[in-house]
Amino acid sequence: MPLYKTLSPNSQTTVKIWNITESYEALLQPVKLRDESMARVLGMKSELHQRGFLSVRHLLAEFGYTDADLYYDENGKPHLKDGKYISITHSFTFSGVIVSDTEVGIDIEKQRQKIGVIAHKFIGYEFDYLLNTAEDYINKLTIIWCIKESLYKLFATPGMLFREHFLVIPFMVKDEETIAWIDYNDRKYRYETRFLEFDGFTCAYVC
Structure with missing residues (x-):
């Protein structure tokens, strides 16, 4: 059971990360899925997605939950x-x-050079400080993407745009934390964000 990491950013919040090394069959065998969840797994064209879905059910079990919860x-x-x-x-x-106990969002992304090609689609204000950090540009882009994706998951409001509505305050990769803002419909929301890098991946979470 490769539970890779457990983090406790505060007394009300826990993060668990799973390294998906098992086969589809090994992941499926111990879990009990609702019919609709089983249908969803069987409908996935990629075994990688199937294993990802099932590994999340194993993480739920680590928290004491089942698919039915x-x-x-x-x-x-x-x-x-x-x-x-x-x-x-x-x-x-x-x-x-x-x-x-409070609203949260999380995202994990593989660090890849091609994120630089789409940076203009999700970066606006952040370009002001990113252009002076060439040596860790891709790492910082990936962190910003993960933070904004986490904010989007937390807010879950159709029509929100990464570039226009989400702002990530300047940060150092080694600090593993920063502040992010949502500016939407004439209201501003402030969030504490944390991030970490491991094995060529980046994880960020907001609360």
């Missing part, structure tokens, strides 16, 4: 039946779940 709203945002807040992510060979 999880449901999704009309915007695709996951919820727990006991009222705690949850966010879910998986990318290639890693998955992550954050559970908290």
